[in-house]
Amino acid sequence: MVALRWKRIFLRIHRRGILRAVRFWQTRWGERSLIVVLAICIGGVAAVAAALLHTLVVKLELFGIWLTQAPKQVHEYAWFAVLFILPMLGLLGSFVVQRFLGGPRYAKSLSPLILALNRKRTNIPAVEMINHMLSSAISVGFGGSAGLEAPSVLTGAAIGANSASFLHIDRRHRSLLLGCGSAAAISAIFDSPIAGVLFAAEVLLPEFSVSALVPMMMSSAVAAVVSRQIMGDTQFILAINAPWQANAVPCYFLCGIFCALVGVYVIKTAYFTGDWLKHKFRNAWQRLFVGGSVLCVLLLLFPMMRGQGYLYIEKLFAGDTAGLVASSPLLHWIPSETGILVLLLVVVLLLKVVVSVLTVDAGGDGGIFAPSMFIGAFAGFVFARVVNLTGLIQLQEYNFVAVGMCGVFTAVMRAPLTGIFLIAEVTGSYILLVPLMIVSSVAWFTARLFEPNSIYRKALAESNLLSEDRDLTMLRRLPVRLNLMRNYHVLKLRDPLKKVIELVERTPEEIFPVLDDSGKLLGVVHLEKILAVMLNPKVYELLVVFDLMDPPHGMVSPDDDLGWAMANFEKYNLNYLPVCDADGIFHGFIAKAPIFAKYRRMVREADSF
Structure with missing residues (x-):
């Protein structure tokens, strides 16, 4: 009873105070200014959320280190057992959080968010403002091999969507505010x-116009300021770079091709591993146990693949290969340090994506951002080291570590501009902008030859849920049932032509359905054919509707989208399409002209924020 009373009080304050203030602002200063102010607020809140996530992961990592130190008092090698079991504990804790706070439809990837934005569906449950933070922090903090970027983006998106819903912002602008939260999350987590x-x-809002960038820029800038105040002004990845050499430009082109091939391998291996795990072990607890066990073994053998791995990227920049070798004590039975290093480089390039997929699909939570950058750093290092060993040219290996990160990131995400500026910002490699541009563009172009879609859009595109065609994308947002013409006159097979002519004289309709007694569509009669017959009055008494009827070409279902309808319009060269359900029951017509008018209106809305 007390809770109900407080709820009523809150709703009264919301309706009479907050919503009135929002309407006053819109009336006095305009809707665009309100969007900018909200973008600033969303940026600040998303930055705080990202800082809390980062802090929680650090605390859990320190707790994990303490857990591995304590058993040494019992036995010299007892810490191996704790190190082995920690990732499984992280997966179990993350899995429990997902089940209690996220439910069975808990989304770990950005693919559902991309599809929702594509369909203009911006309703995100409020619980997603916290459940991704807790789930990913537990998973990654205890050693799971994944990044914090996707959970941060989903958290920022939830903050933006729920802020817009709470303030009753027009639906046209909710996607933009959702994008503001996502941009702020990336800005805060990477300081970029x-x-x-x-x-x-x-990645999220490719159909928006340049003017829509203004609120996102404000949100991202505020997030960067707030995150620096909380986490301090430090370089995300300590990198060593030098001015790029002109004679190395051909090698940057070749490095872009190599990174593209690595990125395509990452995409295909990620989908293969995830599909195999889900099809082989349909029960979630079985996946947790089997996938977690394989993950624990791999991470015990190769500890450098634990967590986000940014520490080892810094070792690559510093050329500290001895530090990489020392990170895997179980491999010291190999007599040569060079042999250990080669094994580690091969394992990272081939298995990092596998352990990342096992982390997420076995029960944990995380993103592919950090693994892509990690793999890219090693790919760039391997490329430069191999070229140097040939003696043909001496490359700056630390520069290729940076461009390798950019190349693989671009090949996996298909976001070339993001790859360029993300690497430049997180490593401070602004001096390498030209090589970054070369590698990013070459990697993007080459990767598309082998895999046309990014890791987020691949499943959606193959399921025919998403398309790069802007026109088709917009039309797919609207179902046929919302565009039905229900004002029509029904004809029967044996109706005489005289009755049809009388109907034409008093109605502006251009098409008439022919139905049976159960409402099933038998055919259609077009106005053109009726007008042609009217020129010959001698046949009035001889013809019936059956003689004028055409087959119902291009028939669509009420559950189809307008993209499919437009394809049928073009295929059959028609202005009207009949709409029938699976049983053949007629529901109405859809017309081409109103669809074009609606499309033009959607384009205007997309071009303005």
């Missing part, structure tokens, strides 16, 4: 405001 905006524009 430009990359945050570009990621939202390239």
Whole structure:
């Protein structure tokens, strides 16, 4: 009873105070200014959420280190057992959080968010403002091999969507505010405001116009400021770079091709591993046990693949290969340090994506951002080291570590501008902008030859849920049932022509359905054919509707979208399509002209924020 009373009080304050203030602002200063102010607020809140996530992961990592130190007092090698079991504990804790806070439809990837934005569906449950933070923090903090970027983006998107819903913002602008939250999350987690905006524009909201970048820029900039105040002004990845050499430009082109091939391998291996795990072990607890066990073995053998791996990227920049070798004590039975290093490089390139997929699909939570950058850093290092061993040219390996990160990231995400500025910002490699541009563009172009879709859009595109065609994308947002013409006159097979002519004289309709007694569509009669027959009055008494009827070409279902309807319009060269359900029951017509008018209106809305 008390809770109900407080709820009523809150709703009264919301309706009489907050919503009135919002309407006053819109009336006095306009809707666009309100969107910008909300973008700033969303940026600040998303930055706080990202900082909390980062802090929680650090605390859990320190707790995990303490757990591995304590058993040494019992036995010299007892810490191996704790190190082995920690990732499984992280998966179990993350799995429990997902089940209690997220439910069976808990989304770990950005693919559902991309599809929802594509369909203009911006209703995100409020619980997603916290459940991704807790789930990913537990999973990654205890050693799971994944990044924090996707959970941060989903959290920021939830903050933006729920802020818009709470303030009753017009639906046209809710996607934009959702993008503001996502951009702010990337900005805060990486301290990269430009990359945050570009990621939202390239990956989440590609159909928005340039003017829509203004609120996202404000949100991203505020997030960067707030996150620096909370986490301090430190370089995300300590990198060593030098001015790029002109004679190395051909090698940057070749490195872009190599990174593209690695990125395509990442995409295909990620889908193969995830599909195999889900089809082989349909029970979630079985996946948790089997996938978690394989993950624990791999991470015990190769500890450098634990967590986000940014520490080892810094070792690559510093050329500290001895530090990489020392990170895997179980491999010291190999007599040569060079042999260990080669094994580690091969394992990272081939198995990092596998352990990342096992982390997420076995029960944990996380993203592919960090693994892509990790694999890219090693790919760039391997490329430069192999070229140097040939003696043909001496490359700066640390520069290729940076461009390798950019190349593989671009090949996996298909976001070239994001890749360029993300790497430049997180490593401070602005001096390498030209090589980054070369590698990013070559990797993007080459990767598309082998795999046309990004890791987020591949499943959606193959399921015919998403298309790069802007026109088709917009039309797919609307179902046929919302565009039905229900004002029509029904004809029967044996109706005389005289009755049809009388009907034409008093109605402006251009098409008439022919139905049986159960409402099933038998055919259609077009006005053109009726007018042609009217020129010969001698046949009035001889013809019936059956003689004028045409087959119902291009028939669509009420559950189809307008994209499919437009394809039928073009295929059959018609202006009207009949709409019938699976049983053949007629529901009405859809017309081409109103669809074009609606499409033009959608384009205007997309071009303005």
